[in-house]
Amino acid sequence: MQIDVRELTTYDISDDGKSVVLNLVDAAGEPTSLRFLTPDLGNLSLTLPNLIETALRRQYADTSLRYAFPMGSWSIEEASDPATLIVTLRTKDGFGVSFSMGRANARQLSQSLFEAFAKASAIAITH
Numbered sequence: 001m002q003i004d005v006r007e008l009t010t011y012d013i014s015d016d017g018k019s020v021v022l023n024l025v026d027a028a029g030e031p032t033s034l035r036f037l038t039p040d041l042g043n044l045s046l047t048l049p050n051l052i053e054t055a056l057r058r059q060y061a062d063t064s065l066r067y068a069f070p071m072g073s074w075s076i077e078e079a080s081d082p083a084t085l086i087v088t089l090r091t092k093d094g095f096g097v098s099f100s101m102g103r104a105n106a107r108q109l110s111q112s113l114f115e116a117f118a119k120a121s122a123i124a125i126t127h
Helices: 038-044 050-058 103-126
Strands: 005-013 017-027 031-037 071-078 084-091 097-101
Touching: 005 050, 017 038, 017 050, 031 038, 050 071, 084 103, 097 103
Parallel strands: none
Antiparallel strands: 005 017, 017 031, 071 084, 084 097
């Protein structure tokens, strides 16, 4: 069955975080809804990141949780604005997201990655 969506209206997240309901209006103007179990939201996470993050946090009562995809590759390109870079992160299957980033933020990210790597290396050496 195919539903042609005219408009997304609201959403509901179960109290236990195990499911999400998207309320919408179909092409005929009728209200309907779609219910997803939390694991199925991974397919929608780049278009609906807040829903899955909120559901996982409710389900496990842990505000530090994030839904993370394993990174397959990344690239950095010059943007048309010389002060900006385009950083693209891709999964192993090619699903990618691009971010525009000012050079100052790029330097901060570089430093943060370096510090995280150095910290992890120091921990590995001491164990």
